[in-house]
Amino acid sequence: MVASLVGGAILLFSCSGGKTPKQANLETMITQQSDTLTMVFTKNGVKEYRFWTPLMERYEFARDPYMEFRRGINIITFDSLGNDNSKMRADYAIFYEKRELWEARGNVVGKSADGRELYTNQLFWDQKTDKVFSNVDCKIVDGADVFVGEGFESDSEFKDWVFRESEGRMWVDASQE
Numbered sequence: 001m002v003a004s005l006v007g008g009a010i011l012l013f014s015c016s017g018g019k020t021p022k023q024a025n026l027e028t029m030i031t032q033q034s035d036t037l038t039m040v041f042t043k044n045g046v047k048e049y050r051f052w053t054p055l056m057e058r059y060e061f062a063r064d065p066y067m068e069f070r071r072g073i074n075i076i077t078f079d080s081l082g083n084d085n086s087k088m089r090a091d092y093a094i095f096y097e098k099r100e101l102w103e104a105r106g107n108v109v110g111k112s113a114d115g116r117e118l119y120t121n122q123l124f125w126d127q128k129t130d131k132v133f134s135n136v137d138c139k140i141v142d143g144a145d146v147f148v149g150e151g152f153e154s155d156s157e158f159k160d161w162v163f164r165e166s167e168g169r170m171w172v173d174a175s176q177e
Helices: 002-016
Strands: 032-043 046-059 066-069 073-078 084-090 092-096 101-112 117-126 131-142 145-155 161-169
Touching: 084 117, 117 145
Parallel strands: none
Antiparallel strands: 032 046, 046 066, 046 073, 066 092, 073 084, 084 101, 092 101, 101 117, 117 131, 131 145, 145 161
16 A cells, blocks of 8 residues: 555656646647658649658648748659759758748759759749749859859749859850851
């Protein structure tokens, strides 16, 4: 009997400082977790993009629900015919579900279908506007041409891109025919 009273007292005191499940902060609670995840997103029956990641954690009860990819991400976007349009990889990413906004950080590399490459440490993709942008240093390599700048904006295909401040090296054929 003494042993059961002592055991009950230890149990009672060990739980008194902890939070019960009702008191736990739902904002920071992982509601879904997946290892080695590949997903394909479609819109109106047309494949838009595919991503894969070694780890996905979803926080659907947060004020701004999001999915976090702490071990990196790879994304491929597709054109209306289902062909590869652009590719991107990063060491870390987060997707804000309500805003349909991706943020990629750490060794971000993007590549367009025509071979143009983007290098930066932070990149955003707003799915609603189909715009890609960054507020940090970026480098674009387009064949022999290299452009470097701070602040970048483009469409998701990297066709129409603009730097806020830029410098670069571009080859010009000055020979006369």
